[in-house]
Amino acid sequence: MKVLLLFISLLAPSAFAAYCNGSPSPDAPENNIPIKKSQPVIVKSVKNGLLQSSSDNSNQFTISHLWGSPYEQGLAHGQLLSEDIAGFFETTYKYLGDQVIGSLPNKLGLPSWFLEMAVEKGLDGALDWTYNATFDYVDPAFWEELRGVSDGSGTSYDLMRRIHMLPEATKGHCSMFGASDDATKSGNLLQLRALDWDVDGPFKDNVNIIVYHNDDSSDRVSWTNIAWSGFIGSVTGFNSQQLAISEIGVTYPDDSFGEESRHGIPFVNLLRDILEKDSHFEDANKRISEAPRTCNLILGVGDAKTGEFNSVQYSNSVANFITSDNLQPVNDTWHAPIEDVVYFGMDWLCPNYSEVLHDRLLENWGQIDAEVAVRDAIARTQTGNLHIAIYDLADDAAYLSFAKRSDDDDDDAGSMAYERQYTKLDIAELFSTEAPTL
Numbered sequence: 001m002k003v004l005l006l007f008i009s010l011l012a013p014s015a016f017a018a019y020c021n022g023s024p025s026p027d028a029p030e031n032n033i034p035i036k037k038s039q040p041v042i043v044k045s046v047k048n049g050l051l052q053s054s055s056d057n058s059n060q061f062t063i064s065h066l067w068g069s070p071y072e073q074g075l076a077h078g079q080l081l082s083e084d085i086a087g088f089f090e091t092t093y094k095y096l097g098d099q100v101i102g103s104l105p106n107k108l109g110l111p112s113w114f115l116e117m118a119v120e121k122g123l124d125g126a127l128d129w130t131y132n133a134t135f136d137y138v139d140p141a142f143w144e145e146l147r148g149v150s151d152g153s154g155t156s157y158d159l160m161r162r163i164h165m166l167p168e169a170t171k172g173h174c175s176m177f178g179a180s181d182d183a184t185k186s187g188n189l190l191q192l193r194a195l196d197w198d199v200d201g202p203f204k205d206n207v208n209i210i211v212y213h214n215d216d217s218s219d220r221v222s223w224t225n226i227a228w229s230g231f232i233g234s235v236t237g238f239n240s241q242q243l244a245i246s247e248i249g250v251t252y253p254d255d256s257f258g259e260e261s262r263h264g265i266p267f268v269n270l271l272r273d274i275l276e277k278d279s280h281f282e283d284a285n286k287r288i289s290e291a292p293r294t295c296n297l298i299l300g301v302g303d304a305k306t307g308e309f310n311s312v313q314y315s316n317s318v319a320n321f322i323t324s325d326n327l328q329p330v331n332d333t334w335h336a337p338i339e340d341v342v343y344f345g346m347d348w349l350c351p352n353y354s355e356v357l358h359d360r361l362l363e364n365w366g367q368i369d370a371e372v373a374v375r376d377a378i379a380r381t382q383t384g385n386l387h388i389a390i391y392d393l394a395d396d397a398a399y400l401s402f403a404k405r406s407d408d409d410d411d412d413a414g415s416m417a418y419e420r421q422y423t424k425l426d427i428a429e430l431f432s433t434e435a436p437t438l
């Protein structure tokens with residue numbers, strides 16, 4: 001049904017724009033679980049790398065701290081997490097393959113162009129085609145780092161390279177907001193990135209927060225990627241210059257998006273470039289404007305130094321910067337402007353989620369902080385099944401929640417990230433972690 005609606009909307013976009021499916025439950029409960037402060041413990045060190053664990057069963061993740069050149073950072077990453085990396089990439093490849101051949105339902109949301117190509121060329125052929133179509137636009141240092149991860153972990157480079165093409169061939173739903181000035185309790189920027197994707201596959205396991213400690217002599221800043229063991233593209237993260245990213249895959253566009261392209265920079269690389277290379281809001285926006293863009297997305301970029309935030313209507317043909325003064329798409333019933341807030345619930349045309357997110361933000365306007373976001377806005381919109389990051393970078397904090405892992409047998413806790421206990425990361429502590437002396 002979803003595929004059919006999408007198909008119709010592509011054929012006749014101006015005559016008929018489809019809306020996304022589903023809606024949050026009208027009885028969605030608040031999330032009243034107290035936020036827990038992160039107290040990471042060291043589990044392993046290697047040359048240029050330190051591995052910590054969240055020491056917290058209800059919200060378990062690892063943190064890899066990396067130093068050195070891109071290759072050295074990759075090598076350390078691979079050495080720190082070799083078993084996790086092998087497991088994650090092999091399981092993901094199998095899971096993807098089962099969806100392509102239809103022995104599992106298409107929970108990753110693989111689009112018809114990719115499925116058709118996989119029938120024609122095989123799964124590897126389709127992923128390699130995407131690699132080829134995007135290769136020229138990717139920073140060569142990215143492949144050096146991935147080579148390091150492969151050498152350090154012993155996991156096949158070709159396998160890792162192929163799995164890194166997956167985000168370009170799927171679409172998460174996801175939600176975001178940026179609230180600042182009079183809308184927030186502190187007056188600072190508070191930014192949401194809620195990832196709604198597949199919670200049945202391997203992505204709820206092997207959560208890895210990667211901290212790149214880049215020194216002043218390199219052209220890269222220190223930054224943090226909320227990712228998976230060995231996965232070095234970025235869908236969620238922030239940097240030491242107080243920039244942060246949000247992202248929504250657009251499955252229900254209107255005709256203002258224009259055409260998609262498969263040739264250009266994969267969005268996980270563009271987002272990574274912002275976090276790794278940009279220090280100011282304007283730099284990130286310029287990068288987005290000038291990028292050879294591919295698929296339809298809504299990006300979110302925030303700069304906590306200045307409190308600026310915008311969402312970006314992003315496609316091959318457009319990069320439109322959306323602030324609270326020019327909220328789009330305009331609709332008084334489900335996407336009404338809110339002063340000092342930009343928000344999107346699940347998709348571009350998604351009245352049921354956007355309206356609830358709007359109502360929760362308006363209800364709390366002037367008092368919006370991380371606690372309100374966790375307890376009310378996110379939980380009642382029921383967005384962020386796989387992972388959630390709330391960035392309060394002016395306060396040196398990021399609040400994270402993840403879907404229940406497959407090895408977590410606590411039956412009392414919910415399984416969606418938005419129902420679970422959040423962990424507060426101390427960002428100053430994160431970036432000032434010292435390299436091990438080996």
Ligand SMILES: *[C@@H]1O[C@H](CO)[C@@H](O)[C@H](O)[C@H]1NC(C)=O
Pocket residue numbers: 019020021022023352
């Ligand atoms: C939106 O929610 C309403 C009321 O819950 C429901 O009737 C409708 O089917 C939903 N729309 C979509 C596109 O799912």
Ligand SMILES: *[C@@H]1O[C@H](CO)[C@@H](O)[C@H](O)[C@H]1NC(C)=O
Pocket residue numbers: 131132135
């Ligand atoms: C992409 O495909 C072309 C044509 O087959 C080939 O010449 C080129 O080397 C490929 N590029 C990469 C990065 O694999």
Ligand SMILES: *[C@@H]1O[C@H](CO)[C@@H](O)[C@H](O)[C@H]1NC(C)=O
Pocket residue numbers: 330331332333334351
């Ligand atoms: C707003 O959205 C509703 C559907 O929820 C639609 O019926 C209406 O035409 C839209 N209004 C505008 C101005 O697009």
